[in-house]
Amino acid sequence: MTTRYTKHADIRLTELEGEGIVLHLGSRRYFSVSETGLAVLRALEGGPRSSDELVEALVDEYEISKDLARPSVRGFVEKCLEAKLLSRTDD
Amino acid sequence: MTHHRFLVESDDTELCVFVRQWFLDNLPLPPDSLTFRISVGDVSAGFDSPPIFQQPATSFYRGPDESMIIEWEGGLGTAVLDAAAPDAEIRLSTRAREHLAAAAPTFFLAVATLLYRRVGWHHLHAASLVDPQGRGWLLAGNSGSGKSTTSALLASHGWTLGGDDGVFLSREGTSVVAHPIRKKLALRKDSVEMLAALDGDFNPARGKTEFVIAHLPDSQGFVKPRFVAFLSIDGKQTRIDAVGGAKTLAQLVSWSAWVALEPRYADEHLQLLADLGRQADCYTIGLAKDVLEDPDVILNGVE
Secondary structure, three states: OOOOEEEEEEEEEEEOOEEEEEEEEOOOOOEOHHEEEEEEEHHOOOOOOOOHHHHHHHHHOOOOEEEEEEHHHHHHHHHHHHOEEEEEEEE | OHHEEEEEEOHHHHHHHHHHHHHHHHOOOOOOOEEEEEOOOOOOOOOOOOOOOEEEEEEEOOOHHHOEEEHHHOOOOEEOEEEOOOEEEEEHHHHHHHOOHHHHHHHHHHHHHHHHOOOOEEEEOOOEEEEOOOOEEEEEEEOOOOOOHHHHHHHOOOEEEEOOOOEEEEEEOEEEEEEEOOOOOEOOOOHHHHHHOOEEEEEEEOOOEEEEEEEEEOOOOOOOOEEEEEEEEEEOEEEEEEEEEHHHHHHHHOHHHHHHHHHHHHHHHHHHHHHHHHHHHHEEEEEOOOOOOOOHHHHHHHO
């Protein structure tokens, strides 16, 4: 079984100087996101992604090891799920 | 002709003339015509769903096919806006017809703000000025943050005022520019007392004293922001700190209440804000009374 994450249709991403803001159009709440978060959310713009795929995206962008990327992705995804910026599906 | 940019259609000629003139006096000329079709009569009251957004005296609802419906409180009027075309069908009650001066800065301004979005201009809650060195400034902040008082202060010390309340952002070539909303600058009693040199007229309906200050020369019409300041009132000494990145974006989004209102325009609005953040040097300014004695504190703080 593979878990995939999908960006909520109501969220919009914008960035400035390597940092970003995620705006949820429905709740009208906005959140600051770091470079890591930006990279994860940009990867999700292509459609649902598994955790491994998101880790690969971070590794490609920042040339860091998977061991470093994995906890960053996990932590960011959990915060986004809590804030209802992402949803999870299990295949 | 300039008035063709605000197309006001109604069987009520006096109404047409009043509304069109208010737009011409207070709003920047849009790049394409905005159409307002107005009738007077019974206004249907009540909506099945709660409003998705509210501004002073107005509530906003989603209509069919991504249209927007704006209600002027108390059943005084409604406007239905097409999702894409810059036109609005407006119904005013006979009671509202007798109080057009009250309608204009709330209800009609709300309708116009959404129509400007349909021609690519997006609202930011900020004062706009040009400093003595010819550089454009936006001052964003909450009601009570000192925006109007600071604007009046600077305008009486060699700065030129665009407007003290809001602007519409748009692109001119590769730049982001700000087109001022030119409503009269209005100050509370304590601010008027602080700026004793200014002379204005008290408006009892608003509880504020209003001033007409020389605005930007007609040939200019917009401000190209070189600086954006996020104002608050804080402390014993004015403090100016540079900001960037997510903090700038968060501030700009917070002063753009309309950005989340209609999804189809959100990306364009957000991109304008991000590009403004790239173009301008951004600062938080915690204002204190020392700025009244030396307004150059603001200029000195960014140089």
